Amino acid sequence: xxxxxxxxxxxxxxxxxxxxxxxxxxxxxxxxxxxxxxxxxxxxxxxxxxxxxxxxxxxxxxxxxxxxxxxxxxxxxxxxxxxxxxxxxxxxxxxxxxxxxxxxxxxxxxxxxxxxxxxxxxxxxxxxxxxxxxxxxxxxxxxxxxxx
Numbered sequence: 287x288x289x290x291x292x293x294x295x296x297x298x299x300x301x302x303x304x305x306x307x308x309x310x311x312x313x314x315x316x317x318x319x320x321x322x323x324x325x326x327x328x329x330x331x332x333x334x335x336x337x338x339x340x341x342x343x344x345x346x347x348x349x350x351x352x353x354x355x356x357x358x359x360x361x362x363x364x365x366x367x368x369x370x371x372x373x374x375x376x377x378x379x380x381x382x383x384x385x386x387x388x389x390x391x392x393x394x395x396x397x398x399x400x401x402x403x404x405x406x407x408x409x410x411x412x413x414x415x416x417x418x419x420x421x422x423x424x425x426x427x428x429x430x431x432x433x434x
Contacts, residue, residue, distance in 0.1 A: 313341070398410075
């Protein structure tokens with residue numbers, strides 16, 4: 287493959303994330319090509335080179351060092367941790383919301399929802415953790431008024 291200086295008709299932009307959270311390290315390389323096949327070939331070559339040359343590991347280690355040495359605080363312009371969910375940045379909850387349900391030990395807080403399905407109306411409280419496997423089991427309103 288040869289490098290071209292002229293604008294190309296195809297581009298692949300990639301986001302390689304070190305973890306699922308918004309705060310995880312990202313690599314966002316792009317490759318260009320005159321054809322779709324050439325662009326795809328260059329994408330494969332770039333990903334292999336990033337891994338083979340240790341770039342991915344280096345970025346990961348640098349991110350760990352940065353987190354260890356830089357602890358932002360509100361007084362220095364830091365903010366509460368955020369997550370990326372559903373295409374949007376989500377602020378971390380300040381404190382877990384109590385459901386008031388005996389035996390509910392969900393540490394993430396709960397979101398109350400109502401709906402209708404083929405079986406009729408339902409009401410539930412879902413764990414507010416961003417994604418599985420961290421999410422706690424949903425609690426559904428039972429006919430006797432309890433949650434299970």
